[in-house]
Amino acid sequence: MSAPVRLFDPAADSLADLAVLHAASFDAPWNEAALAALLDTPGTFAFHSRDGFVLARVAGDEAEILTLAVAPAARGQGLGRALMLEAANRSQELGAAALFLEVGVANPAALALYAGLGFANVGARKGYYDGQDAAVLRLPLPAKFA
Secondary structure, eight states, X not given: OOSXXXXXXXXXXXXXXXXXXXXXXXXXXXXXXXXXXXHTSTTEEEEEETTEEEEEEEETTEEEEEEEEEOGGGTTSSHHHHHHXXXXXXXXXXXXXXXXXXXXXXXXXXXXXXXXXXXXXXXXXXXXXXTEEEEEEEEESXXXXX
């Protein structure tokens, strides 16, 4: 795995770095302004390293993964899992009893990552990602990670 994962500090860390990582991971990336607006939302936090980040939000007793981006060269080395573990633990610390996310059904690597963490399919969103269907996944917290 690459550099250690740590909590993102909007006052000290680079939103530009997050935007570059997002652009390397998605066809419709979020820019610095979009990321800043999300991080300004109450209950929203990010964990990051040099090669990836996860952005999540807690509202009441539910949390949602807003995005997970890992640089293509760093994939398959455990960084996505490490980021997700930090997000799940932080979500629980902030009072969440469950963590949700949407993932494209045509993304086998992401589906395998989330299944390996214990997420279960609880629904679907038709045409969610540029016409691609997405699975809605849920992880009860505290999670029992394998």
